[in-house]
Amino acid sequence: MNMVMEKQVMDAYRPCTLCPIRCKVDRLAKQKGRCSQTSDVRVAWAGLHKGEEPPITGEKGSGMIFFSGCPLMCAYCQNHQISTAAQPIGIELSIEELAVIMLELQGMGATNLNMVTGTHFIPSIIEALRLARSKGLELDVVWNSSGFESIEGLALIDPYVDVYLIDVKTLDPDVGATFCGLRRYADDILPVMEFLKQRHPATYVDEKGNLKGLLVRHLVFPTAIQASFTVLEYFARELKECAYLSLMVQFEPPLGNASFPPISEEEYDALLSALENLGIEEGFVQELGENVSWIPDFTQENPFPQDFASPLPYFLSLKRSRHQ
Numbered sequence: 001m002n003m004v005m006e007k008q009v010m011d012a013y014r015p016c017t018l019c020p021i022r023c024k025v026d027r028l029a030k031q032k033g034r035c036s037q038t039s040d041v042r043v044a045w046a047g048l049h050k051g052e053e054p055p056i057t058g059e060k061g062s063g064m065i066f067f068s069g070c071p072l073m074c075a076y077c078q079n080h081q082i083s084t085a086a087q088p089i090g091i092e093l094s095i096e097e098l099a100v101i102m103l104e105l106q107g108m109g110a111t112n113l114n115m116v117t118g119t120h121f122i123p124s125i126i127e128a129l130r131l132a133r134s135k136g137l138e139l140d141v142v143w144n145s146s147g148f149e150s151i152e153g154l155a156l157i158d159p160y161v162d163v164y165l166i167d168v169k170t171l172d173p174d175v176g177a178t179f180c181g182l183r184r185y186a187d188d189i190l191p192v193m194e195f196l197k198q199r200h201p202a203t204y205v206d207e208k209g210n211l212k213g214l215l216v217r218h219l220v221f222p223t224a225i226q227a228s229f230t231v232l233e234y235f236a237r238e239l240k241e242c243a244y245l246s247l248m249v250q251f252e253p254p255l256g257n258a259s260f261p262p263i264s265e266e267e268y269d270a271l272l273s274a275l276e277n278l279g280i281e282e283g284f285v286q287e288l289g290e291n292v293s294w295i296p297d298f299t300q301e302n303p304f305p306q307d308f309a310s311p312l313p314y315f316l317s318l319k320r321s322r323h324q
Helices: 002-010 095-107 119-134 151-160 173-180 185-199 225-238 265-277 313-322
Strands: 041-049 062-067 091-093 113-116 141-145 163-167 211-219 244-248 283-285 309-311
Touching: 002 119, 041 095, 041 119, 041 313, 062 095, 091 095, 091 313, 095 113, 095 119, 095 313, 119 151, 151 185, 163 185, 173 185, 185 211, 211 225, 225 244, 225 265, 244 265, 309 313
Parallel strands: 062 113, 113 141, 141 163, 163 211, 211 244, 244 283
Antiparallel strands: 041 062, 041 091, 041 309
């Protein structure tokens, strides 16, 4: 029975319809679609990270696994080295090695397992989670994604997810074309949120301080603040009864990529007023003017500011052995 189930899950790689592009390539046969990846799992970094929202970060940090490649490929992605590059940084891992990473993160005291941009590796992540669970994994799973996923893909991973950390980047096709790489993102995100709303009708912090349910992230794009008001109105109308909101204002394009004016104090105050007027109370708001660069450098063993992250030694050992 388990072997049959495993085969069915891995068959989701062919023809691949894990994201809304539905390339329908055979990734088990090493074909690549928009995400630039075959079915061979590629991971760029793993370790503890303290830069997430408080109940996600917890005491020691979220146990994050950054997957290489991405089906969305936003023009100004902070993780551009691993998401939009022609040859994304990362090392190929077996299902067994991915499961060990999960268990090792638990051993480091991670608050949870945080799967970052894992959309295009959903079948392999499921198999690794199954294996890790059989060997003692007890951590909650955070699904941290752009929201650019097919309902078929979400239906596969949903039984394994405790909290969704999902972007709603924009509902404006023009803004989607400029900042998200695709005009269609604005249309594709709506069925995703409806699916999650139906599957997870309540969001709360449990007795251990862990968030359960749906946390919607929205990053305010410069020169497009009206589009953010539209997102806030949508959230208030459709999601505020079942989800928390995380409003972020620290847009930072990769160095040398582009130059945009920062969000002004007047714009920031207008956003706060909108939250109040719309009755959006549950969630988090990023402070304006935090003097920290959030652009990671995945060529380093620790891509993040030293106080924010601790690399997983097991992953570093794998990385070094691959590069010998």
